[in-house]
Amino acid sequence: MINSKRLLLAFSFITTSIFLQAQLTVNQARLEKRIMDLAQFGIQENGQTERVAFSDADLAAQQWVISQLKEMGLETHIDFAGNVIGIRKGTDPSKKPISFGSHIDRVPNGGNYDGCVGSMAAIEVLMILNENKIQTKHPLEIIIFSNEEGGVMGSRAIAGHLGKKALPIVNSTGYSMAEGIMRLGGDTTRITEVARKKDEIAAFLELHIEQGGTLEKEDIQIGIVEGIVGLAWWEVEFTGFANHAGTTPMNARQDALLAAAKFIVAVNEVTSSFEGAQVGTVGKIKAEPGAPNVIPGKVVTSLEIRDLSLEMIEKVYEAIKTRAKEIAKASNVQIELRPLDTTADPAIMTAAIQDEIASSASQLGLTTKRMPSGAGHDAQDMALIAPTGMIFIPSKGGISHSPKEFSSATDMANGANVLLNTILSLDKNLD
Amino acid sequence: MINSKRLLLAFSFITTSIFLQAQLTVNQARLEKRIMDLAQFGIQENGQTERVAFSDADLAAQQWVISQLKEMGLETHIDFAGNVIGIRKGTDPSKKPISFGSHIDRVPNGGNYDGCVGSMAAIEVLMILNENKIQTKHPLEIIIFSNEEGGVMGSRAIAGHLGKKALPIVNSTGYSMAEGIMRLGGDTTRITEVARKKDEIAAFLELHIEQGGTLEKEDIQIGIVEGIVGLAWWEVEFTGFANHAGTTPMNARQDALLAAAKFIVAVNEVTSSFEGAQVGTVGKIKAEPGAPNVIPGKVVTSLEIRDLSLEMIEKVYEAIKTRAKEIAKASNVQIELRPLDTTADPAIMTAAIQDEIASSASQLGLTTKRMPSGAGHDAQDMALIAPTGMIFIPSKGGISHSPKEFSSATDMANGANVLLNTILSLDKNLD
Numbered sequence: 084m085i086n087s088k089r090l091l092l093a094f095s096f097i098t099t100s101i102f103l104q105a106q107l108t109v110n111q112a113r114l115e116k117r118i119m120d121l122a123q124f125g126i127q128e129n130g131q132t133e134r135v136a137f138s139d140a141d142l143a144a145q146q147w148v149i150s151q152l153k154e155m156g157l158e159t160h161i162d163f164a165g166n167v168i169g170i171r172k173g174t175d176p177s178k179k180p181i182s183f184g185s186h187i188d189r190v191p192n193g194g195n196y197d198g199c200v201g202s203m204a205a206i207e208v209l210m211i212l213n214e215n216k217i218q219t220k221h222p223l224e225i226i227i228f229s230n231e232e233g234g235v236m237g238s239r240a241i242a243g244h245l246g247k248k249a250l251p252i253v254n255s256t257g258y259s260m261a262e263g264i265m266r267l268g269g270d271t272t273r274i275t276e277v278a279r280k281k282d283e284i285a286a287f288l289e290l291h292i293e294q295g296g297t298l299e300k301e302d303i304q305i306g307i308v309e310g311i312v313g314l315a316w317w318e319v320e321f322t323g324f325a326n327h328a329g330t331t332p333m334n335a336r337q338d339a340l341l342a343a344a345k346f347i348v349a350v351n352e353v354t355s356s357f358e359g360a361q362v363g364t365v366g367k368i369k370a371e372p373g374a375p376n377v378i379p380g381k382v383v384t385s386l387e388i389r390d391l392s393l394e395m396i397e398k399v400y401e402a403i404k405t406r407a408k409e410i411a412k413a414s415n416v417q418i419e420l421r422p423l424d425t426t427a428d429p430a431i432m433t434a435a436i437q438d439e440i441a442s443s444a445s446q447l448g449l450t451t452k453r454m455p456s457g458a459g460h461d462a463q464d465m466a467l468i469a470p471t472g473m474i475f476i477p478s479k480g481g482i483s484h485s486p487k488e489f490s491s492a493t494d495m496a497n498g499a500n501v502l503l504n505t506i507l508s509l510d511k512n513l514d
Numbered sequence: 515m516i517n518s519k520r521l522l523l524a525f526s527f528i529t530t531s532i533f534l535q536a537q538l539t540v541n542q543a544r545l546e547k548r549i550m551d552l553a554q555f556g557i558q559e560n561g562q563t564e565r566v567a568f569s570d571a572d573l574a575a576q577q578w579v580i581s582q583l584k585e586m587g588l589e590t591h592i593d594f595a596g597n598v599i600g601i602r603k604g605t606d607p608s609k610k611p612i613s614f615g616s617h618i619d620r621v622p623n624g625g626n627y628d629g630c631v632g633s634m635a636a637i638e639v640l641m642i643l644n645e646n647k648i649q650t651k652h653p654l655e656i657i658i659f660s661n662e663e664g665g666v667m668g669s670r671a672i673a674g675h676l677g678k679k680a681l682p683i684v685n686s687t688g689y690s691m692a693e694g695i696m697r698l699g700g701d702t703t704r705i706t707e708v709a710r711k712k713d714e715i716a717a718f719l720e721l722h723i724e725q726g727g728t729l730e731k732e733d734i735q736i737g738i739v740e741g742i743v744g745l746a747w748w749e750v751e752f753t754g755f756a757n758h759a760g761t762t763p764m765n766a767r768q769d770a771l772l773a774a775a776k777f778i779v780a781v782n783e784v785t786s787s788f789e790g791a792q793v794g795t796v797g798k799i800k801a802e803p804g805a806p807n808v809i810p811g812k813v814v815t816s817l818e819i820r821d822l823s824l825e826m827i828e829k830v831y832e833a834i835k836t837r838a839k840e841i842a843k844a845s846n847v848q849i850e851l852r853p854l855d856t857t858a859d860p861a862i863m864t865a866a867i868q869d870e871i872a873s874s875a876s877q878l879g880l881t882t883k884r885m886p887s888g889a890g891h892d893a894q895d896m897a898l899i900a901p902t903g904m905i906f907i908p909s910k911g912g913i914s915h916s917p918k919e920f921s922s923a924t925d926m927a928n929g930a931n932v933l934l935n936t937i938l939s940l941d942k943n944l945d
Binding site for chain 2: 330341348354
């Protein structure tokens with residue numbers, strides 16, 4: 084009896100302790116304030132913020148993050164790729180780090196949430212652990228990735244596949260990646276040294292806004308990302324014959340814009356004709372000579388196809404190509420589809436990590452949905468070298484990459500709480 | 515008998531004289547050389563010529579024309595709208611002038627023929643009359659119109675409807691019409707003084723290249739223009755919602771470019787669905803934000819409809835508007851069609867002048883076809899104030915407004931001969 088009573092007491096202690104720990108939560112007001120403070124870096128007269136990677140605002144925000152990490156007692160440095168790295172020591176020297184983070188750079192005319200939520204939540208998580216004097220067995224590593232929006236530069240470097248071809252690419256600041264890395268305090272001559280081996284990180288977690296409207300529409304608090312879709316880009320050129328719009332009869336035209344219009348309609352029809360969540364988009368178009376009274380002789384458009392399966396991307400593309408051939412013939416216009424070197428393979432998130440996220444959310448009483456990510460993320464590259472998981476929170480109206488982008492403080496705190504508790508459960512359950 | 519013999523002799527003399535006069539022809543080699551000489555004004559390193567209105571090349575060519583007119587003994591001046599005017603006196607002081615001419619300015623990246631053929635042929639006609647010491651009863655007036663390509667500026671001024679709104683319009687030289695008029699030697703403060711009353715010109719004739727492929731395809735030497743089509747322009751704005759192309763499902767999009775593409779296809783279908791020679795064109799398109807990975811939220815296109823009948827233009831437009839409404843509804847995209855202030859009413863060429871051209875061509879043994887002009891011309895405005903006719907010659911491949919534009923020396927000489935002989939017959943037959 085005594086033994087069993089002791090056992091019951093002991094068990095009760097353990098469950099209470101787990102229960103308390105699972106309920107550890109971040110400071111919502113402080114997280115929200117930190118998001119607003121970050122939005123000051125690059126703020127314009129019109130109240131909107133511009134903070135493209137490599138800009139002065141990006142560099143200032145990077146230094147502001149570093150000062151906070153140092154204040155918390157983290158070993159902090161900028162790696163050769165311009166990533167900010169902060170290490171909080173663990174109690175077990177044999178353990179590999181549990182890493183987490185996101186990015187603070189933004190697209191031109193972007194919003195205040197995007198990668199900022201995951202970055203500021205990562206700092207908040209570390210602060211809560213400090214305040215609650217919680218030691219983890221694993222070292223905890225915060226990574227604020229450099230230049231996510233301009234080609235997931237920092238995470239590609241860590242995953243060991245930032246090719247030399249990428250370095251001359253110039254973003255809207257006017258700096259190339261090479262110049263930007265130097266500005267951020269990296270070193271292009273030593274960039275390959277930042278690449279991690281496959282067993283160097285115990286797990287990687289990224290919290291991010293959904294950038295779509297699914298969670299909001301279905302009134303769900305947490306998205307558990309199953310995978311990040313792959314994408315392929317093409318440049319499509321339509322060559323007809325420019326001629327006088329007044330003197331060329333309708334049946335004698337080689338109208339490149341008419342052919343392009345038929346192609347755009349076909350891309351939409353074909354992509355929607357297959358079962359699944361694949362998307363196909365024409366976002367860019369240029370018609371030459373581009374005068375109201377001249378039949379366009381040349382049009383160039385973009386084509387993008389995304390899906391979790393490479394096979395589906397290929398299937399949609401082949402069907403679009405078939406339609407393009409029919410349109411070319413019917414319109415007496417040449418159509419050429421040229422693949423661009425920007426293809427990203429789909430990245431599947433680690434099933435066990437998905438389950439840990441689900442369990443943490445459930446213990447916090449939050450509703451969840453497993454879903455693909457239509458957007459690319461740093462987690463996509465980290466998945467190549469570490470067990471990886473992603474946590475989504477709702478985006479108001481599904482809007483992203485826009486000053487209208489918004490996630491509520493409650494949703495941000497929910498996401499940060501799931502991140503915090505998933506880190507703690509991974510610390511327990513991982514080797 | 516004697517009387518009747520005399521009458522016969524006299525009649526025979528008259529017919530012979532008419533016959534000889536009808537066969538009077540221009541100097542083909544000299545006309546061709548003058549076309550090549552004119553092409554030197556604005557010639558570039560690549561061998562192509564740039565001579566947009568108001569450019570240094572345009573001003574130099576204007577002075578070159580003036581020196582030729584003065585050499586021929588014409589009373590020559592630049593009017594307040596920058597038109598070059600040369601008068602060859604007639605024998606009957608009571609007669610109003612027979613006017614003819616065209617323009618020497620060119621579109622950017624244009625060709626050597628366009629208005630140049632009619633302008634150089636007009637000089638050649640005057641030279642032949644001088645060499646053959648032929649006096650006309652009517653004064654002959656050559657007009658080289660200013661800035662035809664940038665809005666038929668000079669002819670609108672002469673027709674009395676160059677509005678003040680047009681003066682600030684800037685062309686590719688960077689000069690506004692107001693500045694251009696001053697550069698050409700005109701005077702914007704006195705521009706209304708160049709307007710002619712309806713009975714001041716006995717007749718106006720313009721020789722021009724067809725700018726279409728009908729004459730060449732049907733192997734016809736001379737086109738007799740029945741009328742110049744009217745045209746109306748609209749700006750069409752498509753307002754959807756810009757969003758992430760990766761995270762927005764196909765069925766949740768408000769894709770402004772997809773709606774614009776359906777609209778472009780509809781413009782083509784609707785315009786071709788009516789009997790007739792009407793044309794409808796979308797030549798200009800801009801999609802925003804214009805990135806391959808963003809669904810376009812806003813697209814602006816042009817819309818142009820041309821026909822000889824205003825009713826047909828209206829009918830086609832109404833049918834396009836109906837389709838636009840359906841597309842807007844189905845695509846969840848707003849479509850707004852805004853009329854632009856560039857509408858030109860159709861201009862019917864004077865039937866009696868058409869007959870004179872037909873008769874002159876026939877006496878020269880040339881094949882003819884009556885046809886509309888799909889392009890606008892100075893003759894369109896001159897038709898508002900004078901009995902007007904237009905003579906077309908074939909354009910190789912129907913190409914115009916392009917460095918590939920070409921008309922053969924034989925065709926140019928045929929056109930100049932018809933111009934010459936129509937002037938002479940009008941001089942006989944008109945009051």
